[in-house]
Amino acid sequence: MTTTRLRDYQPSDMDAVLRLWDEVRQEGMEPVYALAEVLASCEKDHAVIASRGDEVVGAAVARAAHDQGWIVFLAVTTSARGAGIAGDMLAALEQRMAPMGLTRLSILVPDEQQQVGALMRAGFHDRAHLSYFEREIPVKRRELSILRDLGGRILPRDLWESIAGMQAEKKLLERRLVLPLAEAELAEEFGVEPPRSIVLFGPPGTGKTTFAKAVASRLQWPFVEVFPSRIAHGPGGLAAGLRETFGAIAELDHVIVFIDEVEEIAAQRGGEPPSAMQGVTNELLKLIPTFRDRPGRLLICATNFIRSLDDAFLRHGRFDYVIPIGLPDAEARRAIWSRYIPEASRERVDVATLVERSDGFSPADIEFAARSAAQAALENSVYGGTSSTTVGPTLDDYLAAISRTRTTVSADVAREFHADIDMLARY
Ligand SMILES: Nc1ncnc2c1ncn2[C@@H]1O[C@H](COP(=O)(O)OP(=O)(O)O)[C@@H](O)[C@H]1O
Ligand SMILES: [Mg+2]
Numbered sequence: 001m002t003t004t005r006l007r008d009y010q011p012s013d014m015d016a017v018l019r020l021w022d023e024v025r026q027e028g029m030e031p032v033y034a035l036a037e038v039l040a041s042c043e044k045d046h047a048v049i050a051s052r053g054d055e056v057v058g059a060a061v062a063r064a065a066h067d068q069g070w071i072v073f074l075a076v077t078t079s080a081r082g083a084g085i086a087g088d089m090l091a092a093l094e095q096r097m098a099p100m101g102l103t104r105l106s107i108l109v110p111d112e113q114q115q116v117g118a119l120m121r122a123g124f125h126d127r128a129h130l131s132y133f134e135r136e137i138p139v140k141r142r143e144l145s146i147l148r149d150l151g152g153r154i155l156p157r158d159l160w161e162s163i164a165g166m167q168a169e170k171k172l173l174e175r176r177l178v179l180p181l182a183e184a185e186l187a188e189e190f191g192v193e194p195p196r197s198i199v200l201f202g203p204p205g206t207g208k209t210t211f212a213k214a215v216a217s218r219l220q221w222p223f224v225e226v227f228p229s230r231i232a233h234g235p236g237g238l239a240a241g242l243r244e245t246f247g248a249i250a251e252l253d254h255v256i257v258f259i260d261e262v263e264e265i266a267a268q269r270g271g272e273p274p275s276a277m278q279g280v281t282n283e284l285l286k287l288i289p290t291f292r293d294r295p296g297r298l299l300i301c302a303t304n305f306i307r308s309l310d311d312a313f314l315r316h317g318r319f320d321y322v323i324p325i326g327l328p329d330a331e332a333r334r335a336i337w338s339r340y341i342p343e344a345s346r347e348r349v350d351v352a353t354l355v356e357r358s359d360g361f362s363p364a365d366i367e368f369a370a371r372s373a374a375q376a377a378l379e380n381s382v383y384g385g386t387s388s389t390t391v392g393p394t395l396d397d398y399l400a401a402i403s404r405t406r407t408t409v410s411a412d413v414a415r416e417f418h419a420d421i422d423m424l425a426r427y
Contacts, residue, residue, distance in 0.1 A: 165332025
Protein backbone atom coordinates (compact mmCIF):
# COMPACT_ATOMS: atom_id res chain seq x y z
CA MET A 1 0.00 0.00 0.00
CA THR A 2 1.27 3.47 -0.86
CA THR A 3 2.22 5.51 2.15
CA THR A 4 0.14 8.49 3.16
CA ARG A 5 1.93 11.80 3.60
CA LEU A 6 0.75 14.84 5.44
CA ARG A 7 1.71 18.34 4.38
CA ASP A 8 0.49 21.93 4.45
CA TYR A 9 -2.19 23.06 2.05
CA GLN A 10 -1.01 24.73 -1.17
CA PRO A 11 -3.11 26.80 -3.57
CA SER A 12 -2.89 23.99 -6.15
CA ASP A 13 -4.86 21.76 -3.72
CA MET A 14 -7.99 23.81 -4.16
CA ASP A 15 -9.54 21.48 -6.73
CA ALA A 16 -8.87 18.49 -4.54
CA VAL A 17 -10.55 20.14 -1.53
CA LEU A 18 -13.49 20.97 -3.77
CA ARG A 19 -13.72 17.32 -4.78
CA LEU A 20 -13.61 16.14 -1.16
CA TRP A 21 -16.30 18.66 -0.30
CA ASP A 22 -18.51 17.32 -3.10
CA GLU A 23 -17.90 13.78 -1.97
CA VAL A 24 -19.14 14.62 1.54
CA ARG A 25 -22.29 16.12 0.09
CA GLN A 26 -22.84 13.16 -2.23
CA GLU A 27 -22.94 11.06 0.91
CA GLY A 28 -25.89 13.13 2.00
CA MET A 29 -24.23 15.24 4.67
CA GLU A 30 -24.57 18.97 4.43
CA PRO A 31 -21.27 20.39 5.72
CA VAL A 32 -21.67 22.87 8.58
CA TYR A 33 -19.36 25.48 7.03
CA ALA A 34 -20.02 26.79 3.54
CA LEU A 35 -17.54 25.96 0.80
CA ALA A 36 -16.43 29.58 0.54
CA GLU A 37 -15.63 29.55 4.27
CA VAL A 38 -13.61 26.36 3.96
CA LEU A 39 -11.62 27.64 0.98
CA ALA A 40 -10.98 30.94 2.73
CA SER A 41 -9.65 29.06 5.74
CA CYS A 42 -7.44 26.90 3.50
CA GLU A 43 -5.84 30.10 2.23
CA LYS A 44 -5.72 32.16 5.41
CA ASP A 45 -5.91 29.83 8.39
CA HIS A 46 -4.63 26.30 8.83
CA ALA A 47 -5.05 23.32 6.54
CA VAL A 48 -3.38 19.92 6.39
CA ILE A 49 -3.56 17.76 3.29
CA ALA A 50 -3.14 13.97 3.22
CA SER A 51 -1.83 12.59 -0.07
CA ARG A 52 -0.89 9.25 -1.56
CA GLY A 53 1.46 9.79 -4.43
CA ASP A 54 -0.14 12.55 -6.47
CA GLU A 55 -3.60 11.93 -5.13
CA VAL A 56 -5.08 14.01 -2.33
CA VAL A 57 -7.00 11.66 -0.05
CA GLY A 58 -7.88 13.88 2.88
CA ALA A 59 -8.05 17.42 4.21
CA ALA A 60 -8.40 18.96 7.65
CA VAL A 61 -9.01 22.70 7.88
CA ALA A 62 -9.31 24.85 10.99
CA ARG A 63 -9.32 28.40 12.19
CA ALA A 64 -8.50 29.92 15.55
CA ALA A 65 -10.87 32.09 17.54
CA HIS A 66 -8.91 33.34 20.56
CA ASP A 67 -8.09 30.25 22.55
CA GLN A 68 -10.48 27.93 20.79
CA GLY A 69 -9.74 26.29 17.46
CA TRP A 70 -12.63 25.35 15.19
CA ILE A 71 -12.33 22.64 12.61
CA VAL A 72 -14.24 23.85 9.60
CA PHE A 73 -13.70 20.83 7.37
CA LEU A 74 -12.51 17.27 7.91
CA ALA A 75 -12.79 14.67 5.18
CA VAL A 76 -11.08 11.52 3.96
CA THR A 77 -11.93 10.10 0.58
CA THR A 78 -13.94 6.84 0.74
CA SER A 79 -11.17 4.59 -0.58
CA ALA A 80 -8.68 5.77 2.05
CA ARG A 81 -10.88 5.45 5.12
CA GLY A 82 -10.10 3.13 8.02
CA ALA A 83 -6.38 3.88 7.99
CA GLY A 84 -6.45 6.47 10.76
CA ILE A 85 -5.78 9.36 8.37
CA ALA A 86 -8.37 11.64 10.00
CA GLY A 87 -6.71 11.20 13.39
CA ASP A 88 -3.26 11.86 11.93
CA MET A 89 -4.46 15.02 10.18
CA LEU A 90 -6.06 16.28 13.40
CA ALA A 91 -2.82 15.69 15.29
CA ALA A 92 -0.87 17.57 12.61
CA LEU A 93 -3.35 20.46 12.71
CA GLU A 94 -3.14 20.66 16.46
CA GLN A 95 0.62 20.73 16.29
CA ARG A 96 0.51 23.69 13.91
CA MET A 97 -2.10 25.58 15.88
CA ALA A 98 -1.03 24.91 19.47
CA PRO A 99 1.70 27.57 19.46
CA MET A 100 -1.03 30.21 19.00
CA GLY A 101 -2.14 29.57 22.57
CA LEU A 102 -5.12 27.37 21.79
CA THR A 103 -6.53 25.46 24.70
CA ARG A 104 -9.23 23.57 22.85
CA LEU A 105 -10.04 22.20 19.42
CA SER A 106 -13.73 21.85 18.54
CA ILE A 107 -15.69 20.39 15.67
CA LEU A 108 -19.37 20.31 14.76
CA VAL A 109 -20.49 17.17 12.97
CA PRO A 110 -23.86 16.25 11.50
CA ASP A 111 -25.72 13.65 13.60
CA GLU A 112 -25.40 10.95 10.99
CA GLN A 113 -21.71 11.45 10.30
CA GLN A 114 -19.53 8.37 10.59
CA GLN A 115 -16.46 10.35 11.63
CA VAL A 116 -17.54 10.11 15.23
CA GLY A 117 -15.46 6.94 15.76
CA ALA A 118 -12.35 8.58 14.37
CA LEU A 119 -12.90 11.62 16.56
CA MET A 120 -13.30 9.49 19.69
CA ARG A 121 -10.10 7.64 18.89
CA ALA A 122 -8.35 10.99 18.43
CA GLY A 123 -9.30 12.03 21.96
CA PHE A 124 -12.33 14.20 21.18
CA HIS A 125 -15.32 13.73 23.42
CA ASP A 126 -18.92 14.18 22.46
CA ARG A 127 -20.55 17.09 24.31
CA ALA A 128 -24.03 15.77 24.93
CA HIS A 129 -27.17 17.92 24.98
CA LEU A 130 -25.92 20.62 22.68
CA SER A 131 -27.92 21.86 19.74
CA TYR A 132 -26.55 23.97 16.98
CA PHE A 133 -28.46 27.17 16.17
CA GLU A 134 -27.75 29.68 13.50
CA ARG A 135 -29.33 32.74 11.99
CA GLU A 136 -28.57 34.56 8.79
CA ILE A 137 -27.24 38.08 9.08
CA PRO A 138 -29.58 39.76 6.63
CA VAL A 139 -27.31 42.46 5.23
CA LYS A 140 -24.02 41.73 3.51
CA ARG A 141 -21.01 43.92 4.13
CA ARG A 142 -20.96 45.46 0.66
CA GLU A 143 -24.60 46.49 1.07
CA LEU A 144 -24.03 48.49 4.23
CA SER A 145 -22.82 51.69 2.58
CA ILE A 146 -25.57 51.56 -0.05
CA LEU A 147 -28.14 51.14 2.70
CA ARG A 148 -26.64 53.99 4.67
CA ASP A 149 -26.84 56.30 1.64
CA LEU A 150 -30.44 55.30 1.07
CA GLY A 151 -31.34 55.77 4.73
CA GLY A 152 -32.42 52.12 4.86
CA ARG A 153 -32.27 49.82 7.86
CA ILE A 154 -33.24 46.47 9.23
CA LEU A 155 -36.28 46.87 11.46
CA PRO A 156 -36.74 45.11 14.82
CA ARG A 157 -38.05 41.57 14.54
CA ASP A 158 -41.25 42.01 16.52
CA LEU A 159 -43.19 44.58 14.46
CA TRP A 160 -45.48 41.99 12.93
CA GLU A 161 -46.55 40.63 16.32
CA SER A 162 -47.05 44.15 17.63
CA ILE A 163 -49.86 44.93 15.19
CA ALA A 164 -53.01 44.57 17.26
CA GLY A 165 -56.16 43.18 15.67
CA MET A 166 -56.54 43.70 11.89
CA GLN A 167 -56.69 39.92 11.52
CA ALA A 168 -58.16 39.99 8.02
CA GLU A 169 -55.45 42.29 6.68
CA LYS A 170 -52.72 40.42 8.52
CA LYS A 171 -53.87 37.10 7.12
CA LEU A 172 -54.01 38.47 3.60
CA LEU A 173 -50.52 40.02 3.73
CA GLU A 174 -49.11 36.96 5.44
CA ARG A 175 -50.41 34.70 2.68
CA ARG A 176 -49.99 36.82 -0.43
CA LEU A 177 -46.71 38.55 0.43
CA VAL A 178 -44.77 36.99 3.25
CA LEU A 179 -45.31 33.35 2.30
CA PRO A 180 -44.08 33.45 -1.32
CA LEU A 181 -41.26 35.89 -0.52
CA ALA A 182 -39.99 34.00 2.52
CA GLU A 183 -40.44 30.58 0.90
CA ALA A 184 -39.27 31.47 -2.59
CA GLU A 185 -38.19 27.93 -3.45
CA LEU A 186 -41.46 26.38 -2.35
CA ALA A 187 -43.37 29.07 -4.25
CA GLU A 188 -41.40 28.23 -7.37
CA GLU A 189 -42.20 24.53 -7.00
CA PHE A 190 -45.88 25.48 -7.00
CA GLY A 191 -45.42 27.79 -9.95
CA VAL A 192 -46.19 30.88 -7.84
CA GLU A 193 -44.48 34.11 -8.95
CA PRO A 194 -43.70 36.00 -5.75
CA PRO A 195 -45.15 39.52 -5.78
CA ARG A 196 -42.74 42.33 -6.63
CA SER A 197 -44.85 45.43 -6.17
CA ILE A 198 -48.11 46.19 -4.42
CA VAL A 199 -50.28 49.13 -3.47
CA LEU A 200 -51.84 49.57 -0.04
CA PHE A 201 -54.72 52.01 0.06
CA GLY A 202 -57.15 53.23 2.65
CA PRO A 203 -58.05 56.17 4.84
CA PRO A 204 -55.32 57.84 6.92
CA GLY A 205 -54.22 56.19 10.13
CA THR A 206 -55.46 52.69 9.29
CA GLY A 207 -51.98 51.19 9.41
CA LYS A 208 -50.56 51.24 5.88
CA THR A 209 -47.13 52.42 6.97
CA THR A 210 -47.28 50.10 9.96
CA PHE A 211 -48.01 47.11 7.72
CA ALA A 212 -45.28 47.99 5.22
CA LYS A 213 -42.73 48.08 8.04
CA ALA A 214 -44.12 44.93 9.58
CA VAL A 215 -43.66 43.01 6.32
CA ALA A 216 -40.02 44.15 6.19
CA SER A 217 -39.55 43.16 9.81
CA ARG A 218 -41.18 39.81 9.21
CA LEU A 219 -38.86 39.01 6.30
CA GLN A 220 -35.86 40.69 7.96
CA TRP A 221 -35.20 42.50 4.71
CA PRO A 222 -33.86 46.05 4.82
CA PHE A 223 -36.55 48.73 4.74
CA VAL A 224 -35.88 51.66 2.43
CA GLU A 225 -38.36 54.51 2.31
CA VAL A 226 -38.16 56.73 -0.76
CA PHE A 227 -38.95 60.35 0.10
CA PRO A 228 -39.66 62.26 -3.11
CA SER A 229 -39.19 65.58 -1.35
CA ARG A 230 -35.66 64.61 -0.30
CA ILE A 231 -34.44 63.35 -3.66
CA ALA A 232 -35.88 66.23 -5.64
CA HIS A 233 -32.93 68.50 -4.88
CA GLY A 234 -30.34 66.92 -7.18
CA PRO A 235 -29.34 68.50 -10.51
CA GLY A 236 -31.81 66.48 -12.61
CA GLY A 237 -34.66 67.10 -10.21
CA LEU A 238 -37.03 64.45 -8.96
CA ALA A 239 -37.08 62.21 -12.06
CA ALA A 240 -33.28 61.87 -12.07
CA GLY A 241 -33.29 61.45 -8.30
CA LEU A 242 -35.75 58.56 -8.58
CA ARG A 243 -33.64 56.92 -11.27
CA GLU A 244 -30.53 57.20 -9.15
CA THR A 245 -32.29 55.92 -6.03
CA PHE A 246 -33.68 52.89 -7.84
CA GLY A 247 -30.23 52.28 -9.33
CA ALA A 248 -28.75 52.06 -5.83
CA ILE A 249 -31.65 49.89 -4.66
CA ALA A 250 -30.90 47.43 -7.47
CA GLU A 251 -27.54 46.73 -5.80
CA LEU A 252 -29.23 45.21 -2.75
CA ASP A 253 -29.89 41.48 -2.54
CA HIS A 254 -33.07 41.90 -0.55
CA VAL A 255 -35.12 44.99 0.10
CA ILE A 256 -38.56 46.36 0.85
CA VAL A 257 -38.96 49.74 -0.83
CA PHE A 258 -41.70 51.96 0.53
CA ILE A 259 -43.20 55.02 -1.15
CA ASP A 260 -45.79 56.72 1.02
CA GLU A 261 -48.40 59.08 -0.40
CA VAL A 262 -47.51 57.86 -3.84
CA GLU A 263 -50.32 59.93 -5.39
CA GLU A 264 -48.02 62.91 -5.01
CA ILE A 265 -45.69 61.56 -7.67
CA ALA A 266 -48.09 59.38 -9.64
CA ALA A 267 -51.19 61.52 -9.95
CA GLN A 268 -53.49 61.39 -12.93
CA ARG A 269 -51.63 62.76 -15.97
CA GLY A 270 -53.20 64.92 -18.61
CA GLY A 271 -54.08 68.56 -18.48
CA GLU A 272 -52.68 71.31 -20.62
CA PRO A 273 -50.01 72.42 -20.31
CA PRO A 274 -48.64 69.16 -18.84
CA SER A 275 -47.68 69.57 -15.19
CA ALA A 276 -44.08 69.27 -14.05
CA MET A 277 -45.04 66.07 -12.28
CA GLN A 278 -45.85 64.24 -15.50
CA GLY A 279 -42.19 63.57 -16.21
CA VAL A 280 -41.84 62.14 -12.72
CA THR A 281 -44.87 59.89 -13.10
CA ASN A 282 -43.48 58.66 -16.42
CA GLU A 283 -40.12 57.97 -14.81
CA LEU A 284 -41.70 55.93 -12.03
CA LEU A 285 -43.78 53.98 -14.57
CA LYS A 286 -40.57 53.11 -16.38
CA LEU A 287 -38.68 52.16 -13.22
CA ILE A 288 -41.22 49.69 -11.91
CA PRO A 289 -40.81 47.00 -14.64
CA THR A 290 -37.02 47.04 -14.17
CA PHE A 291 -37.45 46.80 -10.43
CA ARG A 292 -39.77 43.82 -10.95
CA ASP A 293 -37.17 41.93 -12.97
CA ARG A 294 -35.08 41.02 -9.95
CA PRO A 295 -36.04 38.61 -7.18
CA GLY A 296 -35.71 39.32 -3.46
CA ARG A 297 -37.47 42.67 -3.46
CA LEU A 298 -40.87 44.20 -2.96
CA LEU A 299 -42.07 47.70 -3.70
CA ILE A 300 -44.91 48.86 -1.45
CA CYS A 301 -46.70 52.04 -2.44
CA ALA A 302 -49.23 53.53 -0.04
CA THR A 303 -51.94 56.04 -0.76
CA ASN A 304 -54.90 57.66 0.98
CA PHE A 305 -56.38 58.68 -2.37
CA ILE A 306 -56.28 55.78 -4.75
CA ARG A 307 -58.68 57.49 -7.15
CA SER A 308 -56.21 60.21 -7.89
CA LEU A 309 -53.56 57.76 -9.12
CA ASP A 310 -52.74 57.69 -12.81
CA ASP A 311 -54.68 54.91 -14.62
CA ALA A 312 -51.52 53.49 -16.18
CA PHE A 313 -50.08 53.17 -12.71
CA LEU A 314 -52.65 50.63 -11.58
CA ARG A 315 -52.79 48.67 -14.80
CA HIS A 316 -52.09 44.94 -14.62
CA GLY A 317 -48.44 44.04 -14.78
CA ARG A 318 -47.22 46.93 -12.67
CA PHE A 319 -48.68 45.92 -9.34
CA ASP A 320 -49.45 42.37 -8.32
CA TYR A 321 -51.94 43.39 -5.68
CA VAL A 322 -53.92 46.47 -4.78
CA ILE A 323 -54.89 45.88 -1.17
CA PRO A 324 -57.28 47.91 0.99
CA ILE A 325 -56.34 48.58 4.60
CA GLY A 326 -59.60 49.51 6.22
CA LEU A 327 -60.99 50.58 9.55
CA PRO A 328 -60.73 47.97 12.28
CA ASP A 329 -63.78 45.83 13.00
CA ALA A 330 -64.99 45.26 16.57
CA GLU A 331 -62.56 42.44 17.21
CA ALA A 332 -59.62 44.48 15.95
CA ARG A 333 -60.73 47.50 18.01
CA ARG A 334 -60.86 45.28 21.08
CA ALA A 335 -57.30 44.15 20.45
CA ILE A 336 -56.09 47.71 19.87
CA TRP A 337 -57.83 49.09 22.97
CA SER A 338 -56.51 46.24 25.08
CA ARG A 339 -53.00 47.11 24.02
CA TYR A 340 -53.27 50.66 25.34
CA ILE A 341 -55.13 50.08 28.62
CA PRO A 342 -52.54 49.82 31.41
CA GLU A 343 -52.49 46.88 33.78
CA ALA A 344 -53.83 48.94 36.69
CA SER A 345 -57.01 49.86 34.81
CA ARG A 346 -57.90 46.53 33.23
CA GLU A 347 -60.17 45.33 36.01
CA ARG A 348 -62.19 48.52 36.02
CA VAL A 349 -62.53 49.29 32.33
CA ASP A 350 -65.16 47.52 30.30
CA VAL A 351 -63.47 47.12 26.93
CA ALA A 352 -66.72 46.09 25.23
CA THR A 353 -68.11 49.56 25.88
CA LEU A 354 -65.02 51.20 24.40
CA VAL A 355 -65.23 48.93 21.37
CA GLU A 356 -68.84 49.88 20.81
CA ARG A 357 -68.26 53.60 21.30
CA SER A 358 -65.26 53.71 19.00
CA ASP A 359 -66.97 52.35 15.90
CA GLY A 360 -65.51 54.27 12.96
CA PHE A 361 -62.20 54.95 14.75
CA SER A 362 -58.95 54.11 12.98
CA PRO A 363 -56.12 52.44 14.94
CA ALA A 364 -54.49 55.87 15.06
CA ASP A 365 -57.69 57.42 16.49
CA ILE A 366 -57.86 54.75 19.19
CA GLU A 367 -54.21 55.29 19.97
CA PHE A 368 -54.86 59.01 20.29
CA ALA A 369 -57.96 58.57 22.49
CA ALA A 370 -56.20 56.07 24.75
CA ARG A 371 -53.22 58.37 25.26
CA SER A 372 -55.42 61.32 25.84
CA ALA A 373 -57.42 59.42 28.49
CA ALA A 374 -54.24 58.31 30.22
CA GLN A 375 -52.81 61.82 30.20
CA ALA A 376 -56.02 63.33 31.55
CA ALA A 377 -56.20 60.72 34.31
CA LEU A 378 -52.58 61.34 35.27
CA GLU A 379 -53.08 65.10 35.38
CA ASN A 380 -56.24 64.70 37.38
CA SER A 381 -54.62 62.42 39.88
CA VAL A 382 -51.68 64.79 40.42
CA TYR A 383 -53.33 68.21 40.17
CA GLY A 384 -57.01 67.41 40.54
CA GLY A 385 -57.13 67.75 44.29
CA THR A 386 -59.41 64.75 44.72
CA SER A 387 -58.39 62.21 47.30
CA SER A 388 -59.19 59.40 44.93
CA THR A 389 -56.98 56.39 45.42
CA THR A 390 -57.61 54.84 42.02
CA VAL A 391 -54.56 54.54 39.84
CA GLY A 392 -54.84 54.60 36.05
CA PRO A 393 -57.58 55.82 33.73
CA THR A 394 -61.18 54.85 34.44
CA LEU A 395 -63.94 53.98 32.00
CA ASP A 396 -65.16 57.58 32.31
CA ASP A 397 -61.71 58.88 31.38
CA TYR A 398 -61.81 56.75 28.26
CA LEU A 399 -65.35 57.71 27.32
CA ALA A 400 -64.52 61.39 27.75
CA ALA A 401 -61.46 60.96 25.55
CA ILE A 402 -63.55 59.18 22.93
CA SER A 403 -65.95 62.12 22.74
CA ARG A 404 -63.03 64.54 22.50
CA THR A 405 -61.50 62.62 19.59
CA ARG A 406 -62.45 63.76 16.14
CA THR A 407 -62.33 60.68 13.91
CA THR A 408 -60.07 60.99 10.89
CA VAL A 409 -62.41 59.01 8.71
CA SER A 410 -65.75 60.67 8.13
CA ALA A 411 -68.79 58.71 7.00
CA ASP A 412 -68.29 60.12 3.49
CA VAL A 413 -64.70 59.02 3.34
CA ALA A 414 -65.69 55.56 4.58
CA ARG A 415 -68.29 55.31 1.82
CA GLU A 416 -65.80 56.38 -0.82
CA PHE A 417 -63.34 53.85 0.50
CA HIS A 418 -65.86 51.04 0.04
CA ALA A 419 -66.55 52.21 -3.49
CA ASP A 420 -62.78 52.22 -4.13
CA ILE A 421 -62.57 48.65 -2.89
CA ASP A 422 -65.27 47.55 -5.30
CA MET A 423 -63.67 49.39 -8.17
CA LEU A 424 -59.94 49.02 -7.69
CA ALA A 425 -58.96 46.42 -5.10
CA ARG A 426 -57.20 43.36 -6.43
CA TYR A 427 -55.73 40.60 -4.26
N1 LIG B 1 -53.08 47.59 14.27
C1 LIG B 1 -52.55 48.56 14.99
N2 LIG B 1 -52.34 48.40 16.32
C2 LIG B 1 -51.84 49.38 17.04
N3 LIG B 1 -51.51 50.60 16.59
C3 LIG B 1 -51.68 50.81 15.28
C4 LIG B 1 -52.20 49.82 14.41
N4 LIG B 1 -52.26 50.32 13.15
C5 LIG B 1 -51.81 51.57 13.24
N5 LIG B 1 -51.45 51.88 14.50
C6 LIG B 1 -50.90 53.16 14.95
O1 LIG B 1 -51.63 54.19 14.33
C7 LIG B 1 -50.76 55.22 13.87
C8 LIG B 1 -50.97 55.45 12.37
O2 LIG B 1 -50.66 54.27 11.65
P1 LIG B 1 -50.01 54.33 10.23
O3 LIG B 1 -49.48 52.99 9.89
O4 LIG B 1 -49.05 55.47 10.14
O5 LIG B 1 -51.27 54.63 9.32
P2 LIG B 1 -51.31 55.04 7.79
O6 LIG B 1 -49.95 54.83 7.21
O7 LIG B 1 -52.35 54.17 7.18
O8 LIG B 1 -51.72 56.49 7.77
C9 LIG B 1 -49.35 54.78 14.22
O9 LIG B 1 -48.98 55.42 15.41
C10 LIG B 1 -49.48 53.30 14.47
O10 LIG B 1 -48.56 52.87 15.43
MG1 LIG C 1 -48.70 56.32 6.47
